[in-house]
Amino acid sequence: MKMKNIVVIINGIEMAELKIKVETCMDCPFSKVLPDPDPNDWFCDDDIKIVCLKANKNITVACRPYNDRKETSIPSWCPIKV
Numbered sequence: 001m002k003m004k005n006i007v008v009i010i011n012g013i014e015m016a017e018l019k020i021k022v023e024t025c026m027d028c029p030f031s032k033v034l035p036d037p038d039p040n041d042w043f044c045d046d047d048i049k050i051v052c053l054k055a056n057k058n059i060t061v062a063c064r065p066y067n068d069r070k071e072t073s074i075p076s077w078c079p080i081k082v
């Protein structure tokens with residue numbers, strides 16, 4: 001388990017520094033879950049994608065919701081990797 005320091009900046013002013021435990025991107029405040037349904041497969045119409053708002057990249061796409069933690073290991077390109 002990794003500890004990451006996150007600096008919270010609001011309107012250009014540094015407000016706080018948080019230390020968080022990040023096992024997968026799902027624990028990170030820079031990840032966001034979005035819908036990613038498969039239009040050709042009704043069984044996968046609840047698929048999701050998880051994006052990194054810091055790097056503006058997809059972490060995983062076409063992900064079954066129950067696999068979100070399995071498919072979001074921290075990538076090598078993580079911008080806040082320690």
Ligand code: SF4
Binds near residue numbers: 024029031059079081
């Ligand atoms: S890639 Fe890094 S910054 Fe982006 S969501 Fe994952 S842990 Fe957070």
